[in-house]
Amino acid sequence: MANDKLVKFNRIFLGVIVALTILLILVYIFDNKINNEIIQKFLSIYFISFLLFLVCMLIATLIQLKNLNKRDLKGRIIKFVKGFVCYFLFLGLLSIFFKPDNIDLFNIVAISFGGSFGFNFLDLLFFKKTSESNWS
Numbered sequence: 001m002a003n004d005k006l007v008k009f010n011r012i013f014l015g016v017i018v019a020l021t022i023l024l025i026l027v028y029i030f031d032n033k034i035n036n037e038i039i040q041k042f043l044s045i046y047f048i049s050f051l052l053f054l055v056c057m058l059i060a061t062l063i064q065l066k067n068l069n070k071r072d073l074k075g076r077i078i079k080f081v082k083g084f085v086c087y088f089l090f091l092g093l094l095s096i097f098f099k100p101d102n103i104d105l106f107n108i109v110a111i112s113f114g115g116s117f118g119f120n121f122l123d124l125l126f127f128k129k130t131s132e133s134n135w136s
Contacts, residue, residue: 007059010125017053020046057125065126076120083116 024046027039065073091108 006063006125010057010060013053014126017050036111057122060125065121068124080116080120083119084112087112089117096107098119 023042027042065076068076088108091111092103095103095108
């Protein structure tokens with residue numbers, strides 16, 4: 001039951017972020033016709049909502065991970081680590097080959113972590129039934 005409520009909450013929160021993103025695009029399109037003070041207020045609301053969404057995603061993922069069986073959890077963590085290492089090596093090699101004078105290690109780690117996290121854990125947030133057969 002808690003899983004259903006958490007999934008509904010995540011879907012609603014994602015819808016709010018999508019709506020705010022569309023509004024942000026419209027604000028930039030009609031930038032010359034809108035007062036700058038209104039734009040600044042909207043941008044602050046947008047960024048606060050987006051940061052809250054990221055925090056809620058992390059908390060909801062941790063809650064959902066607690067409810068997984070040990071075998072599924074172990075498989076997801078192993079795939080997360082493997083994916084992180086593969087992304088890190090791939091992006092590191094691309095940086096060495098294409099921009100050897102300007103390698104941004106923080107950026108590489110952030111993209112590797114986010115990509116691996118997204119591929120391995122985000123289905124827990126938006127789908128009611130997730131099985132280990134998806135990850136075998």
